[in-house]
Amino acid sequence: MYDNPDGVMIGLEVHVQLNKLKTKVFCGCATDYHNDPPNSHVCPVCLGLPGSLPVINKKAVEAAIKIGLALNCKVEEHTQFYRKNYYYPDLPKGFQITQYDFPISSGGYVMIEGEDGELRVGITRAHMEEDPGRLVHEGTIDKSKYTLIDYNRSGMALIEIVSDPDMRSPKEARRYLDKLRNIIEYLDVFDGNLEGAMRVDANISIMGGQRAEIKNISSHKGAERALLYEIVRQKNVLRRGGVVVQETRHFDEAREITLSMRTKEEAHDYRYFPEPDLVPLKISGWAPAIKETLPELPDARRMRFVEQYGIMDDHAKALTSELKLAIFYEDVAKKAEPKIAAVWICDVLKGELNYRDLNIDSFKKEHMLSVLELLAGKKITEDGAVEIIRTLLDKGGSPEEIIREKGLVIVEGDIVETSALEAIRENQQAVADYRAGKEKALNSLVGAVMKKTKGGADARTVREVLVGKLG
């Protein structure tokens, strides 16, 4: 049991951008603005020019339903949009089109790995809204004089996923975010690698006190850091006999601190009212039809991997944590021994990729297959295989070329025998030590053989041959 010593309660609001759609949510502007100049993917609708009218993108509604279903939510039959009024430069219209009463889906849950086993995190609601523009501050937010605004992002379809305050530590918050991203990536509605694809606001309180809302968190790691900072800050306030006030705080990623953004508007006064320019959606019948098309989700795939391929649950979990990795594994496992493939992909390849900050796209399936084949045929050693994987990632080429260039072909039989005899003859001291009971002396003999075979022999075999000859 996790006893949550500081009484931490964390709820998250996650904004997921449906960036795999071709167009924005209420206009026909293209969504591929990420490498383009500011304000180059805009039209009267997403700039909020007078007289323009929004029309909803049907695919965006379907994607919202997919997400709702994948988060075990109830999808409503009647849903509609509201205006949330506030003045801020990122909103050209002076309001944001969002949902309020009648959100498209609500009342779901996500299972995560908690501090003490499986934890069910409730999903309050997952609703649709439009993305505001992107603000660029010169210098830090509390010091800059001006705000520069790029409306390319304005009007991108967003799903806001609001969780219940069920997380009890920053680590659980991070795991929830990882899980959410994982699930939504499986649905093929967003690319989590694009800038601004997933943005987080975090609500956190301790010891039953008031909560602080932290904005401007741009990564899962950032969320964990901001929350860790916030726990320390709130504890310090209490220790000095103060009271934690309910407020909005801004996370300064560079300094890893949160700053108060207290304004007169702190008591939110958004004056929601139904959006007159968009008619309600009556979508009974959509959810059951879309449910049929949902892909296998991470937890189901993880269980299937264990059953179908007989691999360890830890491996299945790691392999299904990213959709691309799961597909990579499954393609490889069809043509190689699945258990061995799981070990090499999870324990070796994944580690080497992480070390280089690369993802699975940087490694070819064919290369993994030939490495596994060479290992199975005892053509290379395990060390040789690792060397090949590293070289492929650092310099490219093909496994065959690398084997040739680096002389990684396994040295077998006679050569190992001869080298072992030579090593014994040349290292009489080590031989004597070994025979006198110093097990460690064997290592220097193994080393000598490896040197003679230029690392091409399998160390375990060499050890066995030596023990045989000395025994």
Next chain:
Amino acid sequence: MITSKDLEHIGWLARLELSEKDKEEYAPKLNPVLDYFSELDEVDTEGVEPAYHVLQLSNVFREDEVNTKCSLDQEEALSNAPNKQDGFFKAPRMM
């Protein structure tokens, strides 16, 4: 009753700076508007389904197809802006 404090708050939400004179002038003008709307409270709505929207329409959709007919290029987009910089709109910092 709309007080001068309410007016200040409404002014802040609309980012309008109201002088004392403005407040004196607006409060008596806004109160009758509110009274007028309160007449709606007198209508008997027993057993009437709430209206979700003024139009009796639903499900008006657009296909997910790029439409560049209405697009504006950067220069056009910024043409009404009093302040701009490097292709961005430029606004005073707000917190």
